[in-house]
Amino acid sequence: MKKSIANWGNYPVMESDEKLFSFDDQLQEIIRTSGHFIPRGNGRCYGDASLSTETINTLKYDKILSFDTVNGIFECQSGLVLDQVLEVIVPKGWFLPVTPGTKFITVGGAVGSDVHGKNHHVDGCFSNHVIEMDVVLANGQTTTCSPQQHTDLFEATCGGMGLTGLITRIKFRLKKIETSFIRQRQIKAANLEELIRLFEEYQHYTYSMAWIDCLKKGKDFGRSILIVGEHATVNELKEQHRNDPLALPRKKSISFPFNLPSWVLNTWSVKAFNFLYYAKNFKKEINNLVPYEPFFYPLDAILHWNRGYGKKGFVQYQFVLPLHAKEGLIDILNRISDKGLGSFLAVLKVFGKQESLISFPFEGFTLALDFPVRKDLFAFLDELDQVVLRYGGRLYMSKDARMRPEILEAGYPRLEEFKAIVKKYNPDAKIRSVQSDRLLLTK
Amino acid sequence: MPTVLILGASSDMAVAIAKKFASKGYAIQLAARQVHRLQPLQSDLTIRYQQSCDLYEFDALAFNTHAAFFDSLPIKPDIAICVFGYLGENETARANWQESEKIIHTNYTGAVSILNVISNYFAARKQGAIVGISSVAGERGRQSNYIYGSAKAGFTAYLSGLRNRLFREGVHVVSVQPGFVYTRMTENLALPALLTAKPEAVGETVYKAVVRKQNVVYVKWFWRWIMLIIKSIPEFMFKKLKL
Numbered sequence: 294m295k296k297s298i299a300n301w302g303n304y305p306v307m308e309s310d311e312k313l314f315s316f317d318d319q320l321q322e323i324i325r326t327s328g329h330f331i332p333r334g335n336g337r338c339y340g341d342a343s344l345s346t347e348t349i350n351t352l353k354y355d356k357i358l359s360f361d362t363v364n365g366i367f368e369c370q371s372g373l374v375l376d377q378v379l380e381v382i383v384p385k386g387w388f389l390p391v392t393p394g395t396k397f398i399t400v401g402g403a404v405g406s407d408v409h410g411k412n413h414h415v416d417g418c419f420s421n422h423v424i425e426m427d428v429v430l431a432n433g434q435t436t437t438c439s440p441q442q443h444t445d446l447f448e449a450t451c452g453g454m455g456l457t458g459l460i461t462r463i464k465f466r467l468k469k470i471e472t473s474f475i476r477q478r479q480i481k482a483a484n485l486e487e488l489i490r491l492f493e494e495y496q497h498y499t500y501s502m503a504w505i506d507c508l509k510k511g512k513d514f515g516r517s518i519l520i521v522g523e524h525a526t527v528n529e530l531k532e533q534h535r536n537d538p539l540a541l542p543r544k545k546s547i548s549f550p551f552n553l554p555s556w557v558l559n560t561w562s563v564k565a566f567n568f569l570y571y572a573k574n575f576k577k578e579i580n581n582l583v584p585y586e587p588f589f590y591p592l593d594a595i596l597h598w599n600r601g602y603g604k605k606g607f608v609q610y611q612f613v614l615p616l617h618a619k620e621g622l623i624d625i626l627n628r629i630s631d632k633g634l635g636s637f638l639a640v641l642k643v644f645g646k647q648e649s650l651i652s653f654p655f656e657g658f659t660l661a662l663d664f665p666v667r668k669d670l671f672a673f674l675d676e677l678d679q680v681v682l683r684y685g686g687r688l689y690m691s692k693d694a695r696m697r698p699e700i701l702e703a704g705y706p707r708l709e710e711f712k713a714i715v716k717k718y719n720p721d722a723k724i725r726s727v728q729s730d731r732l733l734l735t736k
Numbered sequence: 737m738p739t740v741l742i743l744g745a746s747s748d749m750a751v752a753i754a755k756k757f758a759s760k761g762y763a764i765q766l767a768a769r770q771v772h773r774l775q776p777l778q779s780d781l782t783i784r785y786q787q788s789c790d791l792y793e794f795d796a797l798a799f800n801t802h803a804a805f806f807d808s809l810p811i812k813p814d815i816a817i818c819v820f821g822y823l824g825e826n827e828t829a830r831a832n833w834q835e836s837e838k839i840i841h842t843n844y845t846g847a848v849s850i851l852n853v854i855s856n857y858f859a860a861r862k863q864g865a866i867v868g869i870s871s872v873a874g875e876r877g878r879q880s881n882y883i884y885g886s887a888k889a890g891f892t893a894y895l896s897g898l899r900n901r902l903f904r905e906g907v908h909v910v911s912v913q914p915g916f917v918y919t920r921m922t923e924n925l926a927l928p929a930l931l932t933a934k935p936e937a938v939g940e941t942v943y944k945a946v947v948r949k950q951n952v953v954y955v956k957w958f959w960r961w962i963m964l965i966i967k968s969i970p971e972f973m974f975k976k977l978k979l
Contacts, residue, residue: 294923294924294925294926312923313920313923315746315748315751315773315920316746316770316773318773353748356776356777356779356780357779357780357783357784358776358779358780359779359783360783370776380784381783381784
């Protein structure tokens with residue numbers, strides 16, 4: 294049945310015939326009778342990567358297949374949402390090896406986007422922890438791939454935005470934890486220089502990221518809060534938590550009931566928000582123990598927070614620049630601040646080294662920003678693209694809704710190789726999305 | 737450990753019901769025609785809830801196998817939930833007896849056949865609960881789905897009679913009238929969001945109804961009132977409506 298769908302940015306919105314399946318034979322039947330399609334999970338990529346006039350949704354294909362609680366190996370169907378994984382593994386003393394800033398993505402999506410987390414500099418991307426997976430190709434054939442088997446398919450599926458096939462089964466390694474708490478440390482940085490120094494100083498922490506105020510100029514340029522953390526040990530817990538150190542955090546969330554009018558977000562409201570956010574940390578440094586939810590998923594507590602950007606939606610812009618290109622970061626932050634296009638969510642993090650075919654991260658600084666959709670936004674983002682390229686950077690396809698194909702090509706040196714593998718497994722471009730067509734990956 | 741038997745376990749409602757009961761400490765018996773399809777659900781329930789979960793082949797339309805099927809269960813359930821059903825295409829069924837027959841036999845005859853067996857066992861044991869997932873479509877025949885509706889009407893009447901009979905035996909019978917639910921059965925229908933429940937809500941409703949010994953339950957409360965209104969329209973007017 295045709296319905297209107299959009300991903301997390303609510304931009305673009307399109308009519309799509311979305312089909313769900315619970316069993317392998319149903320999936321086969323859907324693929325056989327589809328003209329073309331793109332796999333889709335919980336719709337938490339931001340732009341158009343999982344949009345097409347025909348989509349195959351994995352959300353009902355969400356069963357846990359095995360869980361080795363001794364060695365921490367988890368196997369599931371691709372439509373399982375991370376939230377559900379956590380509910381099962383945390384009480385047994387395990388955690389996701391890598392998690393993005395929301396727990397509402399599917400495991401299949403985690404591989405398709407090859408997500409990273411606050412621990413990229415230590416643990417790499419999600420795909421670094423995948424032992425093996427099954428992919429149903431465009432011709433309906435199921436192929437098992439891993440770093441040892443059908444390696445080309447494996448590499449092109451990790452971060453390949455679903456273009457090689459539909460991932461059905463994934464087996465991955467978990468991370469051992471003693472408690473469900475995080476020992477968190479928040480340090481205020483007065484400006485960008487100080488923040489970069491702090492990142493270096495605290496790089497031994499497993500988890501780190503910084504919130505950065507993009508609208509500050511002059512001596513406060515780049516004022517920010519660095520947030521680092523480690524999984525807490527039982528000994529570090531307060532007395533009252535020690536008898537149940539792996540307790541799941543209590544579920545509490547509020548929901549954004551409607552789209553905010555688009556004028557609510559403007560330079561002044563964002564400045565006020567940033568002021569409060571920065572000022573709430575009264576002290577230079579805060580050390581505390583927090584449950585894992587507010588540390589990893591602060592925004593998940595507000596369901597539908599994307600509605601805060603209004604009906605027209607927003608675009609998230611995430612790029613990575615090499616470590617030596619600090620001036621590039623300054624250049625981009627300056628342009629944003631000059632334009633007055635600040636976002637509530639400006640997140641800076643340092644990536645570690647990463648070998649990959651098409652996955653986004655490489656060693657350097659990555660900045661993610663939200664911009665509400667408005668008339669002059671796209672020209673401005675095209676301008677930013679040029680700056681990113683000039684400094685040797687690239688953009689994240691999971692966030693993208695508007696990049697031009699030449700930007701992708703210039704940013705990903707192994708793009709031709711990726712395209713060739715896609716062509717091999719998806720020869721007639723039966724699997725395609727609005728994004729893959731726009732980026733000339735399936736045209 | 738109490739055990740619940742789910743008949744027609746490959747539907748979305750069945751999955752939700754199984755999860756709910758497993759999360760409350762019940763051992764689960766899943767029965768369906770294509771039993772291999774249920775293996776992932778079996779591992780899922782076992783891992784998530786640490787409950788035992790067994791699979792059994794069961795075909796609602798193979799009436800003559802029903803007694804043997806129930807007989808072969810190594811542990812007899814405390815609760816039996818009859819979830820299977822078939823919506824079919826009313827327009828096809830009007831002209832095609834096979835389609836009509838499939839609708840009638842799946843929703844009515846098959847259910848009566850297996851529940852006769854189970855109810856006799858529960859009655860003799862003087863203990864147990866039976867849940868039948870019927871439909872609001874059975875409350876009044878409408879031109880758009882009267883073949884399905886009439887089969888469900890028969891099932892609803894059967895459940896009501898069964899409840900009456902088994903009351904004295906200490907066996908409880910629940911009739912569930914789900915209303916619209918987002919499932920595979922309704923995937924191609926444009927359902928009004930306000931009136932439509934998620935399968936998980938059916939799981940909650942069924943579990944509560946069993947615990948509280950409710951008789952006839954609707955998943956969304958206002959369906960009771962919607963159906964009351966629909967049932968109270970005089971026939972001379974009703975026949976002119978396009979429902």
